[in-house]
Amino acid sequence: xxxxxxxxxxxxxxxxxxxxxxxxxxxxxxxxxxxxxxxxxxxxxxxxxxxxxxxxxxxxxxxxxxxxxxxxxxxxxxxxxxxxxxxxxxxxxxxxxxxxxxxxxxxxxxxxxxxxxxxxxxxxxxxxxxxxxxxxxxxxxxxxxxxxxxxxxxxxxxxxxxxxxxxxxxxxxxxxxxxxxxxxxxxxxxxxxxxxxxxxxxxxxxxxxxxxxxxxxxxxxxxxxxxxxxxxxxxxxxxxxxxxxxxxxxxxxxxxxxxxxxxxxxxxxxxxxxxxxxxxxxxxxxxxxxxxxxxxxxxxxxxxxxxxxxxxxxxxxxxxxxxxxxxxxxxxxxxxxxxxxxxxxxxxxxxxxxxxxxxxxxx
Amino acid sequence: xxxxxxxxxxxxxxxxxxxxxxxxxxxxxxxxxxxxxxxxxxxxxxxxxxxxxxxxxxxxxxxxxxxxxxxxxxxxxxxxxxxxxxxxxxxxxxxxxxxxxxxxxxxxxxxxxxxxxxxxxxxxxxxxxxxxxxxxxxxxxxxxxxxxxxxxxxxxxxxxxxxxxxxxxxxxxxxxxxxxxxxxxxxxxxxxxxxxxxxxxxxxxxxxxxxxxxxxxxxxxxxxxxxxxxxxxxxxxxxxxxxxxxxxxxxxxxxxxxxxxxxxxxxxxxxxxxxxxxxxxxxxxxxxxxxxxxxxxxxxxxxxxxxxxxxxxxxxxxxxxxxxxxxxxxxxxxxxxxxxxxxxxxxxxxxxxxxxxxxxxxx
Numbered sequence: 271x272x273x274x275x276x277x278x279x280x281x282x283x284x285x286x287x288x289x290x291x292x293x294x295x296x297x298x299x300x301x302x303x304x305x306x307x308x309x310x311x312x313x314x315x316x317x318x319x320x321x322x323x324x325x326x327x328x329x330x331x332x333x334x335x336x337x338x339x340x341x342x343x344x345x346x347x348x349x350x351x352x353x354x355x356x357x358x359x360x361x362x363x364x365x366x367x368x369x370x371x372x373x374x375x376x377x378x379x380x381x382x383x384x385x386x387x388x389x390x391x392x393x394x395x396x397x398x399x400x401x402x403x404x405x406x407x408x409x410x411x412x413x414x415x416x417x418x419x420x421x422x423x424x425x426x427x428x429x430x431x432x433x434x435x436x437x438x439x440x441x442x443x444x445x446x447x448x449x450x451x452x453x454x455x456x457x458x459x460x461x462x463x464x465x466x467x468x469x470x471x472x473x474x475x476x477x478x479x480x481x482x483x484x485x486x487x488x489x490x491x492x493x494x495x496x497x498x499x500x501x502x503x504x505x506x507x508x509x510x511x512x513x514x515x516x517x518x519x520x521x522x523x524x525x526x527x528x529x530x531x532x533x534x535x536x537x538x539x540x541x542x543x544x545x546x547x548x549x550x551x552x553x554x555x556x557x558x559x560x561x562x563x564x565x566x567x568x569x570x571x572x573x574x575x576x577x578x579x580x581x582x583x584x585x586x587x588x589x590x591x592x593x594x595x596x597x598x599x600x601x602x603x604x605x606x607x608x609x610x611x612x613x614x615x616x617x618x619x620x621x622x623x624x625x626x627x628x629x630x631x632x633x
Numbered sequence: 634x635x636x637x638x639x640x641x642x643x644x645x646x647x648x649x650x651x652x653x654x655x656x657x658x659x660x661x662x663x664x665x666x667x668x669x670x671x672x673x674x675x676x677x678x679x680x681x682x683x684x685x686x687x688x689x690x691x692x693x694x695x696x697x698x699x700x701x702x703x704x705x706x707x708x709x710x711x712x713x714x715x716x717x718x719x720x721x722x723x724x725x726x727x728x729x730x731x732x733x734x735x736x737x738x739x740x741x742x743x744x745x746x747x748x749x750x751x752x753x754x755x756x757x758x759x760x761x762x763x764x765x766x767x768x769x770x771x772x773x774x775x776x777x778x779x780x781x782x783x784x785x786x787x788x789x790x791x792x793x794x795x796x797x798x799x800x801x802x803x804x805x806x807x808x809x810x811x812x813x814x815x816x817x818x819x820x821x822x823x824x825x826x827x828x829x830x831x832x833x834x835x836x837x838x839x840x841x842x843x844x845x846x847x848x849x850x851x852x853x854x855x856x857x858x859x860x861x862x863x864x865x866x867x868x869x870x871x872x873x874x875x876x877x878x879x880x881x882x883x884x885x886x887x888x889x890x891x892x893x894x895x896x897x898x899x900x901x902x903x904x905x906x907x908x909x910x911x912x913x914x915x916x917x918x919x920x921x922x923x924x925x926x927x928x929x930x931x932x933x934x935x936x937x938x939x940x941x942x943x944x945x946x947x948x949x950x951x952x953x954x955x956x957x958x959x960x961x962x963x964x965x966x967x968x969x970x971x972x973x974x975x976x977x978x979x980x981x982x983x984x985x986x987x988x989x990x991x992x993x994x995x996x
Contacts, residue, residue, distance in 0.1 A: 297661070297695045298660065298661065326895065326899060329891070329892055329895035330693060330892055330895045330896045330899055331892065332660050332890075332891075332892040385988065385991075388981065388984060388985055388988075389753070390752070390753070390786070390909065390913055391913065393906065393909065393910050393913070394909075394910040394911075394913035394914040395914075396910075397906065397907055397910035397911075397914075398907070398910045398911050398913070398914035398915070399914050423753070423980070423981060424980040424981045424984045424985075425980060426979075426980050427980075486980065487976070504979050504980045504983055505979075505980040505981075505983045505984035505987070506980060506984075507984065507987070510984045510988070527695075528692070528695075529692055529693055529694065529695040532689065532692035532693045533693045533896070533899070535903065536689060536693055536896070536899035536900055536902070536903045537899055539899070539902055539903040539906050540898065540899045540902040540903065542906075543756065543760065543902050543905075543906060544760055544761070546753065546756065546757075547756050547757040547759075547760035547761045548757075548760075548761050550753055550754065550756070550757035550761070550973065550976070551757040551758075551760075551761035551762050552761070553976045554972040554973060554975050554976040555972070557975065557976055557979065558975070567979065569983055575987055579987075579991060607988075608992055608995075609917040609918070610913065610917060611985075611988055611989055611992045612917050612920065612921070612992070613850070613913070613916045613917040613920055614985065614989070615989045615992075616789075616867050616868075616920065616930065617786070617787040617788060617789050617790075617849065617867045617868040617869065618751065618786060618787045618868075618985075619985055619986075619989060620867055620868045620932055621751060621787045621868035621869075621870065621873045622751055622787075622974075622977065622981075622982055622985075623982075624868070624870070624938055624942075625748065625751075625873070625970075625974055626974055626977070626978045626982060628748075628942060629971055629974045629975070629978075632971075
């Protein structure tokens with residue numbers, strides 16, 4: 271009888287709890303997604319950002335929303351990550367939108383427009399400049415929605431087996447280069463090559479290609495390019511601030527509770543901030559080691575930079591004339607970029623200039 | 634009897650549910666915190682970041698972890714935000730750590746060391762360079778723990794009623810300037826003034842002070858300085874990348890479930906990213922308007938910059954000799970800063986240089 275009373279009163283308590291608990295239970299459903307990355311596990315930062323993102327999302331949701339990241343090739347090849355999300359093979363991916371410029375050149379803007387913006391400016395454009403909404407409208411016809419998740423910083427211009435002093439030196443050069451830059455360089459006689467990260471080194475070693483760019487010192491050192499190409503050029507003008515992002519399948523995205531969407535976004539932002547910090551913190555030591563081992567640092571000459579700039583903007587005008595989406599995002603981006611540099615040349619640039627000057631003096 | 638049966642079987646169902654539901658109910662407790670900001674509501678970005686942070690945290694936790702932001706003066710004055718967290722008056726604040734250099738100069742590092750790092754480098758130091766852990770160890774004796782939540786970007790050097798060409802021009806200048814910079818400028822004859830944001834304009838108008846700095850075009854335009862001081866100097870070398878942060882009371886922080894801590898951090902990072910983007914997106918138009926209305930932009934001369942740099946580093950050595958915490962964080966920061974500029978002068982700086990050059994040419 272005592273036991274009976276206990277059960278009854280416990281039952282009464284549970285009735286009261288039941289008023290609240292269905293909402294709670296419903297509010298924290300267990301969800302498992304797969305995320306396919308365009309990057310190999312060996313790249314601790316470009317692949318690592320997917321792991322940081324998934325870990326943070328799990329932590330925020332008390333292990334109820336679990337995303338499992340897969341490296342390039344585990345589910346689909348790295349350059350098919352977007353397609354796998356678009357057709358629902360996986361719920362999400364982490365990639366660089368400009369890998370898909372073959373589908374539509376408008377995909378370049380999600381990562382970087384050559385001679386576009388630096389990383390801070392890219393962020394400002396996405397978050398406060400309307401870039402996120404604009405591109406997500408474009409992505410709709412691919413059944414995907416994008417959330418920024420990382421930036422590499424301004425990239426290096428890559429590894430060359432011979433010096434590049436003039437535009438003439440570019441002619442006939444077989445160059446592994448990512449995204450939209452290939453179409454610009456083609457106009458100056460370069461033969462651009464699309465080669466996945468892990469396959470670049472053997473191609474450069476064998477002489478199948480003459481030059482290759484990837485990201486910057488931290489990654490490039492791992493990939494071993496210094497051993498087969500002595501000249502390391504800068505800047506990578508085609509990637510002034512290369513954004514990477516997660517794409518989610520829109521239909522799957524819409525099944526998420528509102529607060530899981532918020533958690534996904536916040537986790538992606540924090541992981542993205544980590545990625546930039548990781549590159550910024552690790553590039554200096556990698557650069558030191560490369561130079562100590564004989565790498566020759568070279569700035570692209572003004573002749574080469576200006577010729578590429580001119581060809582880039584001529585190409586943009588040609589593509590914009592044929593592609594309304596490209597024109598719409600281009601006009602939006604260039605207007606924003608020009609305003610950004612109006613401001614950045616004042617406080618930001620003059621502070622950096624002075625600090626670089628004083629650092630050089632103390633050496 | 635039928636009713637009785639219903640209750641019993643419902644009770645049985647609830648017992649089964651009870652196995653799972655306590656964990657769920659416990660995992661999403663309702664928590665309400667108050668956050669006091671050091672900034673007035675009129676500053677949509679510096680105060681706004683607290684609102685963005687609180688909104689995001691509420692969204693992530695399905696409105697179960699609610700933080701209510703209060704503007705400076707609503708609970709405590711702006712410059713007492715840290716004390717209010719330290720003594721448990723409120724659970725959290727949003728502030729700039731360098732407001733508290735009077736307690737210990739080590740507080741400068743959480744916001745900016747004069748001639749320290751730019752915003753990207755600050756972030757890298759905090760996230761991947763060990764800065765967060767180092768400073769949180771220092772903050773422990775104040776019963777607070779910090780999470781980065783925003784950066785203003787490199788600030789402007791402020792508004793001056795007369796031109797500053799030489800070090801001699803600084804002598805006797807009554808200058809409203811934030812944080813640790815006052816101690817550097819004192820060595821060059823400046824009389825630094827500590828005045829809260831909202832009180833600067835009347836002081837400058839009446840001539841009680843000769844010059845004042847706040848943040849940059851977006852805020853400074855709102856505060857009206859252009860009407861009473863024509864010369865707008867750059868860069869704000871004392872704030873190459875001014876970080877702001879939330880401090881939480883450690884005892885209160887430790888009561889949070891682990892996933893609420895994760896949600897808090899992720900929301901703070903996303904809000905911080907928003908803040909930088911907001912400044913970067915809105916500064917260009919504000920700068921244009923200021924210049925159109927007669928503001929005279931002036932770079933600090935190299936003579937002035939170098940004299941300040943020299944005094945800054947001499948002061949650091951003096952303070953470090955007396956203050957082991959300051960020395961520890963200083964050595965850590967300067968080593969990191971010097972490595973960062975080794976790298977930033979390559980790809981980042983050369984890309985920005987070229988883009989600024991091409992922009993100027995197209996005007």
